[in-house]
Amino acid sequence: MYKILEKKVLNPTVVQLQIEAPLVANKARPGQFIILRVDEDGERIPLTVAGVNPETGAVKIIFQIVGSTTEKLSHKNEGDYIQDFVGPLGVATHLDGLKKVCIVGGGVGCAIAMPIAEALHEMGAEVTSIIGFRNKDLLILEDEFKACSDTLRVMTDDGSYGEHGNVTVPLKEMLEKGEKFDMIITIGPLIMMKFVVATAKPFGVPCTVSMNPIMIDGTGMCGGCRLTLNVDGKKVTKFACVDGPDFNGYEVDFDEAMSRGRMYFGYERHKHEETCNLFKKEVQ
Amino acid sequence: MAKANMTPTRNAMPTQDPLVRAHNFSEVALGYSEEVAIDEANRCLNCKTMPCVDGCPVKIHIPEFISKIKEGDFEGAYQIINKSSSLPAVCGRVCPQETQCESKCVRGIKGESVGIGRLERFVADWHNTFCTEEPVRPESNGHRVAIVGSGPSGLTCAGDLAKKGYEVTVFEALHTAGGVLVYGIPEFRLPKAIVAKEVDTLKKLGVKVETNVVIGKTLTIDELFDMGFEAVFVGSGAGLPNFMGIPGEALSGVYSANEFLTRSNLMKAYKDNPDTPIMKGGKVAVVGGGNVAMDAARTALRLGAEKVYIVYRRSMEELPARREEVEHAEEEGIDFKLLCNPVEILGYRNPEDPRDPKNGFVTGMTCVKMELGEPDEKGRRRPVVIPGSEFTLDVDTVVMSIGTSPNPLIKSTTKGLEVTRWGGIVVNEDGLTTRDGVYAGGDAVTGAATVISAMGAGKTAAKAIDEALSK
Numbered sequence: 084m085y086k087i088l089e090k091k092v093l094n095p096t097v098v099q100l101q102i103e104a105p106l107v108a109n110k111a112r113p114g115q116f117i118i119l120r121v122d123e124d125g126e127r128i129p130l131t132v133a134g135v136n137p138e139t140g141a142v143k144i145i146f147q148i149v150g151s152t153t154e155k156l157s158h159k160n161e162g163d164y165i166q167d168f169v170g171p172l173g174v175a176t177h178l179d180g181l182k183k184v185c186i187v188g189g190g191v192g193c194a195i196a197m198p199i200a201e202a203l204h205e206m207g208a209e210v211t212s213i214i215g216f217r218n219k220d221l222l223i224l225e226d227e228f229k230a231c232s233d234t235l236r237v238m239t240d241d242g243s244y245g246e247h248g249n250v251t252v253p254l255k256e257m258l259e260k261g262e263k264f265d266m267i268i269t270i271g272p273l274i275m276m277k278f279v280v281a282t283a284k285p286f287g288v289p290c291t292v293s294m295n296p297i298m299i300d301g302t303g304m305c306g307g308c309r310l311t312l313n314v315d316g317k318k319v320t321k322f323a324c325v326d327g328p329d330f331n332g333y334e335v336d337f338d339e340a341m342s343r344g345r346m347y348f349g350y351e352r353h354k355h356e357e358t359c360n361l362f363k364k365e366v367q
Numbered sequence: 368m369a370k371a372n373m374t375p376t377r378n379a380m381p382t383q384d385p386l387v388r389a390h391n392f393s394e395v396a397l398g399y400s401e402e403v404a405i406d407e408a409n410r411c412l413n414c415k416t417m418p419c420v421d422g423c424p425v426k427i428h429i430p431e432f433i434s435k436i437k438e439g440d441f442e443g444a445y446q447i448i449n450k451s452s453s454l455p456a457v458c459g460r461v462c463p464q465e466t467q468c469e470s471k472c473v474r475g476i477k478g479e480s481v482g483i484g485r486l487e488r489f490v491a492d493w494h495n496t497f498c499t500e501e502p503v504r505p506e507s508n509g510h511r512v513a514i515v516g517s518g519p520s521g522l523t524c525a526g527d528l529a530k531k532g533y534e535v536t537v538f539e540a541l542h543t544a545g546g547v548l549v550y551g552i553p554e555f556r557l558p559k560a561i562v563a564k565e566v567d568t569l570k571k572l573g574v575k576v577e578t579n580v581v582i583g584k585t586l587t588i589d590e591l592f593d594m595g596f597e598a599v600f601v602g603s604g605a606g607l608p609n610f611m612g613i614p615g616e617a618l619s620g621v622y623s624a625n626e627f628l629t630r631s632n633l634m635k636a637y638k639d640n641p642d643t644p645i646m647k648g649g650k651v652a653v654v655g656g657g658n659v660a661m662d663a664a665r666t667a668l669r670l671g672a673e674k675v676y677i678v679y680r681r682s683m684e685e686l687p688a689r690r691e692e693v694e695h696a697e698e699e700g701i702d703f704k705l706l707c708n709p710v711e712i713l714g715y716r717n718p719e720d721p722r723d724p725k726n727g728f729v730t731g732m733t734c735v736k737m738e739l740g741e742p743d744e745k746g747r748r749r750p751v752v753i754p755g756s757e758f759t760l761d762v763d764t765v766v767m768s769i770g771t772s773p774n775p776l777i778k779s780t781t782k783g784l785e786v787t788r789w790g791g792i793v794v795n796e797d798g799l800t801t802r803d804g805v806y807a808g809g810d811a812v813t814g815a816a817t818v819i820s821a822m823g824a825g826k827t828a829a830k831a832i833d834e835a836l837s838k
Contacts, residue, residue: 106586172584299626302774303607305623305629306610309610325774342617343727345724345727350644354644
């Protein structure tokens with residue numbers, strides 16, 4: 084069992100937890116993920132590590148309430164325990180040698196992008212961050228990004244905060260102005276990452292994307308997290324859990340990944356509603 | 368002593384009715400009664416040369432334990448098996464006896480061999496039901512050994528070392544101990560309570576089990592040595608599932624057998640309204656002919672599929688699964704499409720509406736018919752495509768069960784650990800790898816194989832570790 088040391092509600096749908104898991108805290112580096120189960124018979128879900136404190140043994144996770152498992156997790160409080168917590172899994176984001184980087188985060192993906200921005204900042208790299216949200220209410224981690232970015236652009240889809248528009252607008256503008264990034268690192272919804280890659284392509288800037296597909300074991304056993312890369316005209320199957328979660332954005336077949344991501348959509352929605360109803364009943 | 372029973376056929380294994388069991392996850396085979404076990408034991412001629420023992424990867428003293436059954440001393444029989452095998456209740460259920468001990472049985476020449484596996488299962492179940500004596504924890508010899516993975520090879524290695532007084536810690540990546548015995552082999556073939564009981568017995572012998580630790584990630588092999596472990600056994604099991612490389616394998620509804628079985632077994636998706644979803648019902652094709660394929664097909668049936676096919680490119684003769692599983696699958700109504708090979712998985716796509724929820728889901732699988740050509744270098748007749756034989760199977764779910772490639776996590780984080788061209792860990796005859804103090808066995812070394820051969824490797828390594836550390 085793993086203790087919840089701290090809980091913070093970042094916005095109506097996004098929660099931050101600090102979980103006591105010293106072995107994971109010792110090892111985790113930006114870009115890696117963990118798998119957790121909330122309770123016995125619970126589902127295993129992957130969440131990317133949003134930060135660690137090796138001294139206290141705390142691992143920070145930030146998640147959006149999207150299904151029944153994240154709903155259940157959001158109802159846990161400080162001092163409660165969760166059943167299982169294993170990691171760090173996946174390969175850490177390759178940051179060596181990067182001097183000027185553009186980080187593009189969307190929604191809860193910003194939680195994953197943030198430790199990468201922090202690590203780059205500590206390395207002395209010049210960090211440009213573009214973070215996007217649907218609206219002002221869903222904004223998270225603005226102060227944290229401000230602290231580790233040389234330039235920060237905050238975007239909202241409806242213009243209710245920051246600049247109006249999506250993240251590709253300032254990215255395109257900067258690239259057109261001749262900004263020379265060593266690397267663009269983008270983390271967020273698949274559709275956003277697809278368009279960030281498309282925006283970067285004409286400028287030939289290397290582009291790393293962080294994939295978060297359906298997975299079970301997370302250690303290279305089930306193969307559920309497979310995705311297709313187009314490498315030099317050849318289709319190659321890779322597994323996000325052991326080969327990723329980071330991939331060369333120019334090689335990822337996003338349409339396929341989006342289609343696979345919808346596999347249990349109907350089931351999840353139904354299950355989520357059911358769980359919500361259970362919690363509502365408890366409140367009544 | 369009773370006179371030898373010279374009946375040419377063995378006692379049948381009582382089973383659940385096929386039509387009933389196809390809809391439940393309870394165990395298929397029900398086990399011998401005491402009377403039937405004694406009757407079957409009396410078919411053993413107690414050969415002096417003991418050919419059956421030669422066929423057993425862990426060298427169980429088979430005629431000896433069968434003699435105890437003849438005398439009605441079932442606990443005595445258990446104690447004899449227990450000297451060689453840490454997991455008798457498991458092996459009695461999942462070993463391919465017909466190609467091992469039973470294939471060497473003299474009674475098999477003019478009739479059927481003695482039902483050695485069935486007797487082993489009987490003895491183990493009898494012990495588990497009636498024996499209340501707790502296993503005694505041996506005195507510690509002060510040496511510490513780490514085991515990576517709690518599957519059959521790791522549990523065997525742990526058990527053998529613990530019995531000799533070693534302080535053993537088993538590290539398991541998943542949340543439950545048992546490895547393939549819990550995530551892979553379904554409840555109806557190996558009830559999870561039996562695995563839990565075997566793990567529990569090891570714990571009573573002093574074995575510590577640490578779940579949620581991925582060696583190669585959470586801790587490395589080097590760190591295990593730093594922590595004071597003097598030897599490490601790697602039994603990390605099979606790895607990434609293989610796919611065929613045909614179009615459509617990324618469609619929703621295409622699973623690897625590992626994923627399909629893990630969802631159902633470990634994650635309990637077979638229960639009503641589970642947290643972990645799985646595609647239930649519809650028509651299912653399982654591609655492959657091994658035990659894992661049989662498990663996947665029969666799981667699909669029990670999850671409510673209206674039709675389940677096994678698609679295998681060779682004929683029944685070459686089908687590698689355990690004979691009993693094939694027979695059970697046929698009785699339950701699994702449709703064997705033999706000499707058939709998939710060439711494409713077809714998916715639904717509505718060009719009018721990209722939001723159509725059916726988009727991206729499997730609608731069928733195109734196959735070609737095969738015939739057997741000349742034998743290859745291994746002597747297996749090579750399947751050859753019959754031109755113009757394409758046809759489409761109407762299915763909604765496809766499960767690929769065509770083997771695995773070794774897991775990369777440990778080799779990529781352990782310096783000096785040599786692997787073969789295809790990724791298996793290189794070991795010598797003692798199970799020692801190219802790294803001092805690091806031993807390995809099971810699927811991590813051989814690629815996908817059987818539970819019992821993994822146990823054999825765990826046993827060999829335990830002996831070698833004991834010899835190295837007691838010097």
